[in-house]
């Protein structure tokens with residue numbers, strides 16, 4: 001009998017199916033995202049017999065460890081440009097029916113967007129709690145925005161001017177006094193704008209990116225397909241361009 005909770009089972013079914021349906025034959029370079037769902041994607045990839053010569057590019061410390069622990073070949077994003085990765089698998093914090101998503105709940109948004117931007121295909125894996133009608137409807141802790149520590153105060157005031165309802169400096173929690181520090185040495189401002197309609201996501205992303213001091217936002221509009229595991233073991237698939 002499985003010892004996984006139904007939420008973990010949901011993540012696992014989504015990740016396993018996404019890998020089974022999309023891992024490219026004869027692939028050379030594959031991007032690996034971060035978070036708790038992508039763990040199952042890497043587990044499934046590690047079970048394949050055609051990955052010995054494939055290079056896996058991580059999106060931060062956690063995914064680097066995942067690649068190593070699953071006996072896969074580790075690469076680095078510094079070697080690759082747009083279109084050089086065959087595919088990237090990654091998790092998401094909230095996804096709308098147009099496949100816009102919020103990412104960065106685990107603080108890995110910058111490297112995740114970088115690696116996804118270099119891939120020919122970007123596949124999301126998530127559990128059913130991430131399916132949403134509009135970004136910010138369910139993920140109310142705010143869009144993660146990675147900022148240079150030097151500019152955090154300045155960007156915070158900019159974000160309020162852009163219409164943010166709240167800006168929270170992500171904390172290091174009990175294990176670190178002061179702000180959380182990303183794998184890139186930056187801070188994260190979790191910024192809540194209220195629900196963002198799909199047609200407004202791009203404009204909001206661009207407006208935030210223009211602020212001096214912003215490294216990257218957790219708004220992504222580059223996914224090709226999303227797999228959501230259900231609590232009953234089912235998997236729902238959302239495709240770009242197909243009404244959900």
Ligand SMILES: O=C[C@H](O)[C@H](O)[C@H](O)COP(=O)(O)O
Pocket residue numbers: 033034035036037038090091092093102103104105106107108109112126
């Ligand atoms: O920074 C973290 C990433 O964007 C994750 O992919 C995202 O938070 C989803 O994580 P999980 O699969 O644990 O829900």
